[in-house]
Amino acid sequence: GASAPAEVFEAAVAADERIEPRDWMPDAYRATLVRQMAQHAHSEIIGMQPEANWITRAPSLRRKAILMAKVQDEAGHGLYLYSAAETLGTSREELLDKLHAGRQRYSSIFNYPTLTWADVGAIGWLVDGAAITNQVPLCRCSYGPYARAMVRICKEESFHQRQGYELLLALSRGTEAQHAMAQDAVDRWWWPSLMMFGPPDSESSHSDQSMAWKIKRHSNDELRQRFVDICVPQAESLGLTLPDPDLRWNEQRGHYDFGPIDWDEFREVLRGNGPCNEERISQRRRAHEEGAWVREAAAAYAAKHREADA
Numbered sequence: 115g116a117s118a119p120a121e122v123f124e125a126a127v128a129a130d131e132r133i134e135p136r137d138w139m140p141d142a143y144r145a146t147l148v149r150q151m152a153q154h155a156h157s158e159i160i161g162m163q164p165e166a167n168w169i170t171r172a173p174s175l176r177r178k179a180i181l182m183a184k185v186q187d188e189a190g191h192g193l194y195l196y197s198a199a200e201t202l203g204t205s206r207e208e209l210l211d212k213l214h215a216g217r218q219r220y221s222s223i224f225n226y227p228t229l230t231w232a233d234v235g236a237i238g239w240l241v242d243g244a245a246i247t248n249q250v251p252l253c254r255c256s257y258g259p260y261a262r263a264m265v266r267i268c269k270e271e272s273f274h275q276r277q278g279y280e281l282l283l284a285l286s287r288g289t290e291a292q293h294a295m296a297q298d299a300v301d302r303w304w305w306p307s308l309m310m311f312g313p314p315d316s317e318s319s320h321s322d323q324s325m326a327w328k329i330k331r332h333s334n335d336e337l338r339q340r341f342v343d344i345c346v347p348q349a350e351s352l353g354l355t356l357p358d359p360d361l362r363w364n365e366q367r368g369h370y371d372f373g374p375i376d377w378d379e380f381r382e383v384l385r386g387n388g389p390c391n392e393e394r395i396s397q398r399r400r401a402h403e404e405g406a407w408v409r410e411a412a413a414a415y416a417a418k419h420r421e422a423d424a
């Protein structure tokens with residue numbers, strides 16, 4: 115006979131099939147997806163700010179062109195994700211209003227300042243690197259529209275990561291001052307990058323349920339460890355060091371051990387007390403207000419064409 119919708123949903127998740135927008139899903143599954151996808155979309159949009167800070171001061175035309183394209187890609191990622199979230203019945207407008215009202219989060223990482231040109235390299239290498247490590251498994255997320263958006267985003271993020279690595283390599287192999295600038299940027303971005311993966315598993319409130327629903331495929335700590343393991347040899351090839359005296363290969367575990375993360379700092383940033391929280395959100399609100407005429411013009415143009423078609 116006909117199965118109850120909840121059974122159909124559970125069976126699809128168990129069989130690794132995708133859940134699509136018109137399928138029945140538990141309210142809490144929908145709410146969790148909206149929360150995570152909105153946070154992700156907001157991160158992409160707010161994440162444009164730290165690097166955009168350096169567009170006017172890029173050291174060459176080539177670097178400027180690359181950086182502009184990269185920042186523009188982040189806007190595109192935000193838009194794919196807002197569109198994917200719309201399939202769950204939440205409009206982009208509603209999500210942006212919540213961001214501006216401080217009722218939805220964006221990644222902690224974007225509350226740190228970009229003090230030198232080398233920060234653009236460190237963001238590409240470490241922040242985009244962490245993003246890829248976290249997001250590749252999301253390509254297999256149980257919710258179809260999110261999984262498909264992730265495939266394209268991950269391809270672009272890989273390019274961004276290589277861009278950052280290449281930039282840092284050029285600085286590392288440059289003058290003594292350039293090398294020092296690259297090292298300083300890595301020193302400042304390393305620990306915040308590890309915090310991008312979220313709280314330790316023991317304090318992660320959503321992980322168990324999200325993993326049961328196959329939204330998340332790995333725990334926060336698993337992905338953080340994977341990222342550390344990837345970065346150590348890359349830092350060596352870059353000729354740079356990671357600012358952690360406890361970092362060493364553990365033969366038994368087959369992983370690198372690393373030192374304690376300052377979770378107080380993470381909690382403070384989440385509470386709004388990071389170095390740039392105020393600046394990021396007020397800049398975002400201002401950009402939204404200043405863009406009102408574009409939204410109005412686009413709506414007027416669409417209305418005119420609808421009339422002409424009718």
Ligand code: FAQ
Pocket residue numbers: 149150153154155157158161162188219220221222223237241242245248249309310311312313317318319320321324330334384
């Ligand atoms: N920052 O129970 P969990 C990018 C919150 S990459 C702020 O473990 P969950 C690319 C969490 O929301 C960055 N808040 O949560 C780029 C929850 O809050 P709630 C974006 C954080 O969701 C590069 C609470 O802590 N990527 O933008 C953070 O299961 C360069 C408890 O945590 C994504 O969003 C944090 N770091 O796991 C752009 C990836 N961590 O609701 C521009 C998709 C946790 O209790 C330039 N998201 N929280 O108030 C995910 O994979 C997950 O949401 C996690 C967190 C892993 C981030």
